Amino acid sequence: KYNHLFKSEGRLNQHGYHCILQRHTIPSCLGLLRPTFILQQDNDPKHTSSLWKGYLTKKESDGVLRQVIWPPQSPDLNPFQMIWDEMERRVRAEGPKSAQHFCELLQDCWKTI
Secondary structure: OOOOOOOOOOOOOHHHHHHHHHHHHHHHHHHHHOOOEEEEOOOOOOOOOHHHHHHHHHHHHOOOEEEEOOOOOOOOOOOHHHHHHHHHHHHHHHOOOOHHHHHHHHHHHHHHO
16 A cells, blocks of 8 residues: 555656655655654755745644754755665666656565565
């Protein structure tokens, strides 16, 4: 149930980001990491929009999640970065033939990590 990836199309703005995290990421994290989890984001403008900050503040006050605030220009210490790097190595080794094939390989790889 929680072992899927979500593919977004086109450029991602604050509204699209909010929608993806609200509909996919937070429910998946709650399913995997109950009762709460820590949400780590960098300082991308989508992550710091007033829309998103208000939503996260509400979720944090409800005890659903905790936020980690990153100072600007800080190093990327996100452990998921290592997972993405490993997935990319595995998928590239398969030699995807198209964008669709690339997504299918990513999905298959995600299930094994």
